[in-house]
Each structure stands twice: as structure tokens, then as C-alpha cells.
Amino acid sequence: MTTDVGTFVESWQEWHTGQEGRIGDPHGFLAITELHWLGDEPERYDDAPGAWSTGPDGVRVVLAEGEELVVDGVAVHGEYSFGVIGERDSLFPVSGDAVIEVAKRGGHDILRPRHPENPLRVAYTGTPAYEPDERWAVSGRYVAFDSPRPTTVGAAVEGLQHVYDAPGQVEFELDGQELSLTVFPGHAPGSLMALFTDATSGVSTYAANRSLGIGAPDADGTVWLDFNRAVNLPCAYTDLATCPLPPAENRLPVAVEAGEKTPYERA
Structure with a gap:
């Protein structure tokens, strides 16, 4: 709270600059290339490595030879289980320069790859x-x-x-x-x-x-x-x-x- 107009405007501009930075982040939501709804049967997608599925034990991926994900700084290969993800939670394993968001929304497990070169992010000029x-x-x-x-x-x-x-x-x-x-x-x-x-x-x-x-x-x-x-x-x-x-x-x-x-x- 402030009654000084100059300080009020300056504070808002600082906040707005930070907000623009968050929106345009290389792995922010503007970088999302697709929304994949995971099911029981493993499925491969063009914008993420591995075959993905979900079930009672949570989300899992099976990576083919030569494919890799980095989870919490550790490289994983072959089959990997992310476990049961909480509602509105997200995990962000890394694949090259991309981040592969694994999340749960509305009771559904989803995959949202985030690629910095996505045209929507590259073309972003501000809000x-x-x-x-x-x-x-x-x-x-x-x-x-x-x-x-x-x-x-x-x-x-x-x-x-x-x-x-x-x-x-x-x-x-x-x-x-x-x-x-x-x-x-x-x-x-x-x-x-x-x-x-x-x-x-x-x-x-x-x-x-x-x-x-x-x-x-x-x-x-x-x-x-x-x-x-x-x-x-x-x-x-x-x-x-x-x-x-x-x-x-x-x-x-x-x-x-x-x-x-x-x-x-x-x-």
C-alpha cells in the first residue's frame, strides 16, 4: 500500500516486467507444443521421447534405445515410473533443450512437452x-x-x-x-x-x-x-x-x- 503515485507506478512496472519474463520463459506455457491425454496403452508422441501410459500405479514411460530423460538431475533410460501424481501437481523431466511436463489436471494424467523454439513463444512480444x-x-x-x-x-x-x-x-x-x-x-x-x-x-x-x-x-x-x-x-x-x-x-x-x-x- 502506498499513497505515492510515483512509487506505486514504479512498483507496478517492476512487477509487470517480471510477469512478462515469466510468460516468455523458454519453458513457460507458451513453449507447450501439444496436450496429450495419457491412457492405459503406451503411446508415442512426436514431441517427446518414449512411450507413455498411466494406470493405478501412476505414469510410466518406456524409453527406446538411444532415448533419455533427465529426472531431478539424473539420466534415466529404459522403463521409468513417475508414480501417482497429485491433482494440480507437475513434474518436469528434461529432454535435450525441452522440458516434458507430466501432470494431473481434473483427475487426468497429461503430458505437455515444452520446447523453447515453439512458434507461439518465439513470436511473443508482450501482453x-x-x-x-x-x-x-x-x-x-x-x-x-x-x-x-x-x-x-x-x-x-x-x-x-x-x-x-x-x-x-x-x-x-x-x-x-x-x-x-x-x-x-x-x-x-x-x-x-x-x-x-x-x-x-x-x-x-x-x-x-x-x-x-x-x-x-x-x-x-x-x-x-x-x-x-x-x-x-x-x-x-x-x-x-x-x-x-x-x-x-x-x-x-x-x-x-x-x-x-x-x-x-x-x-
Whole structure:
């Protein structure tokens, strides 16, 4: 929180530069070349070494002679088992200059090879965003549920669903309206994350979703929501993503003219 406009803008620009670096990372989601759904029968793919399958014991690969994967810094050959992968977890074995993401999404084991030379990544020139404005940075109050609520949401992939345990909601005022967002656990311990749409969705921002990270609540439940740092999910750039959609109650009736806009790749 700051009342110094220059510091506020400088902080946002530093954040935005870091965000662009993450998006354009050589092994980021723009480098994904295909989304493979693993099944019981071993199957080979053009963009990954080995024959891949999944079953009760988890994901396994059988590498042919001359093929290699590097797992946690150790070269593996022949047959290798990754075991059972947790929901929303990912493993990243290395193959040459590529990373072969092995993951579970919506209860399904998937393979998403990431090649730095993928045209989508090579052609990436940046994501448009609204100019930072302090009016879109507001305080709110976190209200915990009596117990986490299992919340099922749709996904960018038709027929797929994600289930999150929502610990509570955040209440706040924006553009003169009293609003709230159901929140899910964030990446950092104690932090929160909100998936949402608003009146700009499908107009100047990506139609399906945006995400807002929220720091851990203070002892009295106070949180800080900076919509200038609302970001696109990978599905805004590529059809090879399985991103979750916001819960129905997170469709804000105001136009949040802040944060990242629709990527050029979708425009």
C-alpha cells in the first residue's frame, strides 16, 4: 500500500516486467507444443521421447534405445515410473533443450512437452495492460467459512472440471459497489487467489477468466486487492491449457479497467 503515485507506478512496472519474463520463459506455457491425454496403452508422441501410459500405479514411460530423460538431475533410460501424481501437481523431466511436463489436471494424467523454439513463444512480444491506477487498489476483509467448501468449477477444456477447497471469501468495495469474491488457496503459504470475470471480460480483457493474487490476511482479516495486477491464465494464450473458470459468484458487475488485457495472440 502506498499513497505515492510515483512509487506505486514504479512498483507496478517492476512487477509487470517480471510477469512478462515469466510468460516468455523458454519453458513457460507458451513453449507447450501439444496436450496429450495419457491412457492405459503406451503411446508415442512426436514431441517427446518414449512411450507413455498411466494406470493405478501412476505414469510410466518406456524409453527406446538411444532415448533419455533427465529426472531431478539424473539420466534415466529404459522403463521409468513417475508414480501417482497429485491433482494440480507437475513434474518436469528434461529432454535435450525441452522440458516434458507430466501432470494431473481434473483427475487426468497429461503430458505437455515444452520446447523453447515453439512458434507461439518465439513470436511473443508482450501482453497489453491497462496503465496502473491507484483507484483499482483497495482494502478488503477476508471472511473465513466455518470449514473449507469444496467448489467445483469448469475448465478451458470442455468436459473437464476442477475442484478447489475454498477457505472463505473476500468482501470489498469497488467503483462504489459492495462486492465479494470466493477465494482459493494461493501458491505462497497463507496467501489467496481469486478467479473472476467482470464487465470488461470479452471486451478489452480475456472473456473466460482472470486471476488475482491476494496476500495472507492480517490478524483482523484485512487484505489488499490490487486489480492492477490481475493476470491472464495460460488459456488466454493457448488452447493447450486446462485453466479453471471462475465460480459463478465471482462474476463482478463492474468494469475492472485494470490489469492485463486480452493477449495479442487472441485478439
